[in-house]
Each structure stands twice: as C-alpha cells, then as structure tokens.
Amino acid sequence: MIDETDGAGETPDASDPSTAADMSAAEAAETPAGDVIDSPDSDVTASEASEASEAAEAAEAPEAAETPKPGVLTAIAAFARTHRLPLMIAGGVVAFGLIGAGAVAAGIASKGGGAASAALATTTPTPTPTVDPARPVPAAIAAASRLRTCSVADRADDGRLANFQAQVMNASTGEVLYDRGGTTASRTASVMKVLTSAAALSVLGPDHRTPTTVVKGSEPGSVVLVGGGDATLSRTSSGTETVYPGAAHLDDLAAQVEAAWDADPANPPLTKLILDASYFGGDEWEPSWNLKERDDGYMSNIAALMVDGDRDEPGSNTSWRSDDPVGRAGDAFADELGGIEVIERGVAPAEAQQLGQVQSPTVAQLVDKALVVSDNTAAEMLARLVAIETGSGNTFGAINAGVLEGLAAYGIDTTGITIVDGSGLSDNNAVPPSYLTRLFVKINAREGNLGVLMDGLPVSGERGSLSYDDRFAGDNSVADGAVSAKTGWIDTGYTLSGVVRAEDGSTLTFAIYALGDVTDEAKQAIDTLTTGFYLCGDNLSNQ
The missing domain is CATH 3.40.710.10 (DD-peptidase/beta-lactamase superfamily)
Structure with a gap:
C-alpha cells in the first residue's frame, strides 16, 4: 500500500478494525498487491481505483446497486477523505467544461444559423408571460390636482x-x-x-308657437273657442303691452271670426259659445302646491284655455288668480263677439270649419x-x-x-x-x-x-x-x-x-x-x- 494524505494532511486510521477489514477484502478481490494507477495529480493504487469504479457502476445500474457489496460504501468514503483535493479539482474541471459548452451553444444560437440554432430554438422555447387573473392590477396613478387655497x-x-x-x-x-x-x-x-x-x-325649438283657434260649432249660431295651451292670450286691446311680450289678443281673434261668419249669408246670428279646453287633461292644480301661491298671485290653475295667465291685472307679474281660468277666458271672448247668450264647455267637432286663429309668443320668448x-x-x-x-x-x-x-x-x-x-x-x-x-x-x-x-x-x-x-x-x-x-x-x-x-x-x-x-x-x-x-x-x- 502507498502512504497518502488528503488535502488537510490527515492520515487514514489503519488501526480501525472495520476500515482495515473493508480495505483488505477489496484489495484481495479486485487488485493484485503492488499495482498502481498513473495520474498526473496523484498516485492511486489499483485497489482504490477499483473501489471507485464499483461505485460508478452502481450509479449507472441501479438494479445491480440495490444491495451494495459489504465495505464498498465505506471504501468510497475513505477514498473521498483521502483524495479530497484531487476530487475538487476534477469537479471544477467538469463544471468549467459544462459552462464552456453552454457558452458555445449560446454563441451558436445567437448567430441564428445552422442546425444547432434550430435545435436550440426547438428544444428551449421562450416562455410566454402570463398574468394571474386573481392578482390585482394597479390602477393608473391619477395626476396630482392643483393645491387651491381660497376658502369660502x-x-x-x-x-x-x-x-x-x-x-x-x-x-x-x-x-x-x-x-x-x-x-x-x-x-x-x-x-x-x-x-x-x-x-x-x-x-x-325656439321658434315654436301654439295656437288658439275658433271653429264653427255643430249647432246653428254656435262657435267653439279651442284652447291650444297658450296662457299668454290677452283680453286687453291689441297694441297693449301685457306681462307677456308678443302675446296675441282676443279682439284680433274675434274680428277674424266675425269676418268669416259674415262672409256666409246662410249663417244665423252668433248666440252660443262653446269652450274647448281638452288639450290639457287631469287636474288644473297640482296637489302638492300650496293654494296660497294662487291667492298671492304667483300661480294660476293650469288649463289649455286662459287669458293673461288668469291675472286680475294683465300688466302686473304678481296678481290674484281665479279658480276658473277657462270661464274667465270665455267671458272675455263673448264680450268681444257680442250677442252671445249661452256659454258652455264642450269639444270642437271633427273637421270643423276654422273661422280664426292667433298664435302665442315663441318658445324663446316664453x-x-x-x-x-x-x-x-x-x-x-x-x-x-x-x-x-x-x-x-x-x-x-x-x-x-x-x-x-x-x-x-x-x-x-x-x-x-x-x-x-x-x-x-x-x-x-x-x-x-x-x-x-x-x-x-x-x-x-x-x-x-x-x-x-x-x-x-x-x-x-x-x-x-x-x-x-x-x-x-x-x-x-x-x-x-x-x-x-x-x-x-x-x-x-x-x-x-x-x-x-x-x-x-x-x-x-x-x-x-x-x-x-x-x-x-x-x-x-x-x-x-x-x-x-x-x-x-x-x-x-x-x-
């Protein structure tokens, strides 16, 4: 046997009975006494090399290594202890070789040519980044708002x-x-x-106007005053300015009716006026309103036929209003026509002859x-x-x-x-x-x-x-x-x-x-x- 020391200078204890027995068995079975293996780094006996060879074979063939021979593991351990430095050097050489090979492969791949490049591209695809849908995505940072200093x-x-x-x-x-x-x-x-x-x-639209119309009634001597929703129609004389600029006047409407009526000699005298306010339906006073708004002159009942917003004073924005704007409008129109004996509520006949019409101010004016x-x-x-x-x-x-x-x-x-x-x-x-x-x-x-x-x-x-x-x-x-x-x-x-x-x-x-x-x-x-x-x-x- 050749006397060797490990990298730390320690000598294996040959007096240990188990170690001695394992080494003797290995030497007797595998290596003739005195054989050595040439190595540039150290001198290793044939028996020691044989033990290492057995370990390698066991690693390559697990089936055969399931039950290691007695003493083999012990011999390997002893070998590793006594040859630590050579093994470290050998391991470094192998690792350096692997790194070099990887660098060469990377160089080939980076040049993008040849079968090697294609092989690398095929065997190592670039992973596609994925986003875990469960992970919250940070919101875009809002721009900082200006610091304002004027307080109210x-x-x-x-x-x-x-x-x-x-x-x-x-x-x-x-x-x-x-x-x-x-x-x-x-x-x-x-x-x-x-x-x-x-x-x-x-x-x-700003130019829209709504009409007030008079048509011939179904009874002889009757006409129908049809409200079109114009609250601004005035009972004042034409040319008089009311609270509603551009308002139409009843005297103008009455003049049109009289002219059209007199144009037909077959017409009897006008004696009946029918008031049609059906263009608006439902209540005239909204139930949630306070009635004092009407008494104080701020609001009228809402009807499709009225004059001057149902004010007592057509020229005053704030003026008492009645509870019957339709009746007030009918009375005023009857006065303009003259000779009317009966005034009643009703609905204009379909396709009745129109006798006169006036228009409200525009939506823009309203x-x-x-x-x-x-x-x-x-x-x-x-x-x-x-x-x-x-x-x-x-x-x-x-x-x-x-x-x-x-x-x-x-x-x-x-x-x-x-x-x-x-x-x-x-x-x-x-x-x-x-x-x-x-x-x-x-x-x-x-x-x-x-x-x-x-x-x-x-x-x-x-x-x-x-x-x-x-x-x-x-x-x-x-x-x-x-x-x-x-x-x-x-x-x-x-x-x-x-x-x-x-x-x-x-x-x-x-x-x-x-x-x-x-x-x-x-x-x-x-x-x-x-x-x-x-x-x-x-x-x-x-x-």
Whole structure:
C-alpha cells in the first residue's frame, strides 16, 4: 500500500478494525498487491481505483446497486477523505467544461444559423408571460390636482343656509372645485325652470308657437273657442303691452271670426259659445302646491284655455288668480263677439270649419319670461307642451317623462331626477346640484338652442330677479354683472344656480340649495357665498 494524505494532511486510521477489514477484502478481490494507477495529480493504487469504479457502476445500474457489496460504501468514503483535493479539482474541471459548452451553444444560437440554432430554438422555447387573473392590477396613478387655497368656509358656515347643498365646477376643465352634498337629489324651487326651458328648446325649438283657434260649432249660431295651451292670450286691446311680450289678443281673434261668419249669408246670428279646453287633461292644480301661491298671485290653475295667465291685472307679474281660468277666458271672448247668450264647455267637432286663429309668443320668448321674472304659469305651459309633443301625455303626471326625454338630448345622466311640475313649486321635485353644474356648462357653451336660455337668465345687479334691491347688495355688489343665474324660492327652500365669470377670468358653474327652515335672509347668505366663488375663481378650495 502507498502512504497518502488528503488535502488537510490527515492520515487514514489503519488501526480501525472495520476500515482495515473493508480495505483488505477489496484489495484481495479486485487488485493484485503492488499495482498502481498513473495520474498526473496523484498516485492511486489499483485497489482504490477499483473501489471507485464499483461505485460508478452502481450509479449507472441501479438494479445491480440495490444491495451494495459489504465495505464498498465505506471504501468510497475513505477514498473521498483521502483524495479530497484531487476530487475538487476534477469537479471544477467538469463544471468549467459544462459552462464552456453552454457558452458555445449560446454563441451558436445567437448567430441564428445552422442546425444547432434550430435545435436550440426547438428544444428551449421562450416562455410566454402570463398574468394571474386573481392578482390585482394597479390602477393608473391619477395626476396630482392643483393645491387651491381660497376658502369660502366662513361664508358657507352661515346658519341662514339651513340644510346646505352646493357644487361648483370649472366650466372649461370640468373639474369639480367645491362640493357639499352635490350628488343628492333635492327640491329645486324655481331653478326647475332651467330644466323645463332646456327641454322645451330641445323638443319644441325656439321658434315654436301654439295656437288658439275658433271653429264653427255643430249647432246653428254656435262657435267653439279651442284652447291650444297658450296662457299668454290677452283680453286687453291689441297694441297693449301685457306681462307677456308678443302675446296675441282676443279682439284680433274675434274680428277674424266675425269676418268669416259674415262672409256666409246662410249663417244665423252668433248666440252660443262653446269652450274647448281638452288639450290639457287631469287636474288644473297640482296637489302638492300650496293654494296660497294662487291667492298671492304667483300661480294660476293650469288649463289649455286662459287669458293673461288668469291675472286680475294683465300688466302686473304678481296678481290674484281665479279658480276658473277657462270661464274667465270665455267671458272675455263673448264680450268681444257680442250677442252671445249661452256659454258652455264642450269639444270642437271633427273637421270643423276654422273661422280664426292667433298664435302665442315663441318658445324663446316664453323661456325668457319663465326665467327672468320666474313666471310660474309660463313654465307650466312649456312643460305641458313638451309632454304632449313627446307623446308622454297631457297631464301633470306626464311632465316627468316628457321633460326627461327633452333633456336626454344634452347627454347628461338624469338618473335620480324627479320632475313633478315645470315651475318648481312642488316640494316633491328632486334634482342634484351636480346635474345643474353640468347642464350649465352646456348652457354657457350655448350648445344647440341653449344660447336662448343663457340670454334669458337674471344677471346680478342688472337684470330680472337678481337686480332687485335685496340681491347682491352691499359687499356683494362687487359681483354685479358677473353672475347669470336662476333664482328659486318656496316655503321650504331658497336656491340659485347658473354661471359665474370669476374675478380671475375663469368661468364657474354652480348650484346652491338652502333647504328646510329658512327665512328670506337665506337669499343674502346665498349671494354672499356666490360672491365668494366669484372672488376665488379657479383657486376655490374644497376645504
């Protein structure tokens, strides 16, 4: 045996009986005494090489190695201990060879030529990345919004605003600058007239007029006065200016009828007048309205036939109204015709001969009237005509569907909106401020026919209901001429919504609701807050 040491300089313990026995058995069975194997790194005896060979064969043929020969594993372990350094060197050589071969293969593949490249491409396909559908995908990071520093917190913290809701939007960017309950649908008071007017301009158009007609009755000596929904028809003499610019007059209509009647010598004298108001159906008074609105002169019963909005005083915006507008119109027309002995309600015969007709002011003129002085009767006239034109019906109950259909043309979501009337008198109306801020963006841009609506709005300190002595007074007069908006007032709330041309040059759309237990002073609180919007402009903070 040759005396060898491992890389650490340790000598195998030949005195260990088991080791000695294993080594003697291996030497006797496999290697003649004294044989050696030449190696450039070390001298290894033939018996030791034989033991290593047996181990390799066992690895290649597991079936034969299931039961190792006694002492083989021990011999291998001893061999590994005594030849640690050579084995490490040999392992390094093998690993280096494998790395080199991989590099060569990679080089061949990168050149893209030959069978080797094709083989590599075939055997090692590039994996396709997959996304686990269960893993959340990060949302795009929103752009940082501008830090705005102009606060209206002190103005908004005014008890006169009661249950306060508001929203302000930059009309150019669409960014909501200020919001307090802006998406909650609530009663609007007369701001509802903005929706009614927008629907009328969409469905009817600004030049539309509605007629009042007289036809020949089925009985001898009778005529039928057929109302077409024109609340502005006046009993005053032609040429007289009433609260409704462009209104038709009964004396003109009566003159046409008399001329047509007298043109046929076979006609007997006119003695009977029939009143046909069937163009509108259902109740004349919306059940949720307070009757004091009629007694105080702010609203009439709604009928397809009336004169002067059923006012006692045709030239006064606020004037007592009756409970029978149709009868009042019939009496006034009978006076113009003369000789009428009987007046009764009825319906015009089909295909009856027309004896005369007059036309209402245009929708554009009616919109102006409904907005600038908040004329309730004109607004209800528009709402009912819209409902009829859309095919929704001719009653109060048809207004919701009709007006919403008219508003659909503007492409703003109307979900959650409830429209009970055209004027806004009902507490049951419900519109969120956010709808108004978006609609006013389109109104300010004069989309479609909405320029008519923009031109009809009251203006702070200059026009209509925002020019009264109690609006935008004192410190708030700094915003005179800068606010175009619709006012609103009912017993349970004050509102204002429209457009502000702010001090910094930006254009804002806004809506303010002060609802609940409010007093007349809510108007001043609303004006003060609106002035704050004007002063802040695009620097308005939501704090």
